[in-house]
Amino acid sequence: MKSALPAFLSLFLALPLTGETGGDRRSLLNDDPDVIYLVTIVEKPIKLKVIKEAPVYSDKDGNHRLGFLKADQIVELEGMTEKAYRVRGQGTKYGIAGWVPPWAFSHPEENFVDKLKQLYARQIAVNEVIAAKGVAIGMTMDEVSESRGKPTKTSIRRTAKGQSGSWEYIDYDEVKHYITRIDSTSGQAFRQLSHVTREETGKSLIEFEDGLVTALEESENNGPGNLRIIVPPMVVGW
Numbered sequence: 001m002k003s004a005l006p007a008f009l010s011l012f013l014a015l016p017l018t019g020e021t022g023g024d025r026r027s028l029l030n031d032d033p034d035v036i037y038l039v040t041i042v043e044k045p046i047k048l049k050v051i052k053e054a055p056v057y058s059d060k061d062g063n064h065r066l067g068f069l070k071a072d073q074i075v076e077l078e079g080m081t082e083k084a085y086r087v088r089g090q091g092t093k094y095g096i097a098g099w100v101p102p103w104a105f106s107h108p109e110e111n112f113v114d115k116l117k118q119l120y121a122r123q124i125a126v127n128e129v130i131a132a133k134g135v136a137i138g139m140t141m142d143e144v145s146e147s148r149g150k151p152t153k154t155s156i157r158r159t160a161k162g163q164s165g166s167w168e169y170i171d172y173d174e175v176k177h178y179i180t181r182i183d184s185t186s187g188q189a190f191r192q193l194s195h196v197t198r199e200e201t202g203k204s205l206i207e208f209e210d211g212l213v214t215a216l217e218e219s220e221n222n223g224p225g226n227l228r229i230i231v232p233p234m235v236v237g238w
Contacts, residue, residue, distance in 0.1 A: 035060060035086075036123040037079040046077040047107075050089065054104030056096050060084050066098050067091045075105075080120055122233065135206055139213045140233065141167075144206060151206075162210045171202040 038046055053071045058064045060081050068091060069075070075089035078097070085105065088097040102113060109115065129136045130147040139147075144167065151167035175198075178191040203219035 032060070033124075033127065034081050035079055036081075036120055036127075037086075038077055041119075041123060047074050048077055048085070048087065048105040049074055049107065050104055051106045052104050053092070054100050056091065056098040056100055057084075058098050060086070060099050062099065062101075067093065067096050069096060069100055069104060080116065082117070082120065119233075135204070135213060135216060137213050137216065141208060141211055141213075144213060148204075164207070164209045166208065167206045169204045169206070170200055171204075172198040173201045175199050 050069055050071050050073050054069045055062075056066045056069050058066050060083075062084065069087070070090045070092050073090055075087040077085055077087055079086035083102075084099040085102055086097070086099050087105075088095075090096070125136075126139060126143055129139065130143065133147055135144055135147060148169055152170045153168040154165065155168075156163065156165035174196055176196050177194045179194045180189055181192050182189055205217040206213055207215040207217070
């Protein structure tokens, strides 16, 4: 199964990603599937201006209020859901960190709220693919590594126009082999494990251009429904 990257995806440029593929930093964060944490995604912190004093909650659903975030300050966006931002800054009485409604913030980047929503939607989709140990067109090489691990074989081609290449993954199953023996005392036949072999069950070829997956080729065709396209990361002037 093989498909080229659709032309419309070229409209979305790449947001700088961290070089980490999860690891200890990810393990320290909440596993709530509705939350994305920016420390695991972006290289540069996203700074927001607080334009209005706003309540700060300990939970993303706003059930327990911790205090109020002071206006006229710059805070760092640590995490987000569709309806709330997790930030760290100065409260009306002391330093505070928690979940705050988006209406409390502004940013010089045009349409930054819509861009954050796109970033959120993309990362949720990527997390779903990684959880299923899959690969989708538009994913980064780091995301593929996090999902599938180290490739069996790699091929890289560098030109004046950029870099392209492919990663190959071979899937194996362990197959147990048995022999039949006769018990010398009882005369009963029984099976005995003889040896175990690793047999190839499938092969995936993942093609890249400039760090993004552009095509997938599999040794077994599981139907068009298995091909998924992820919007490439965006570039914004955070």
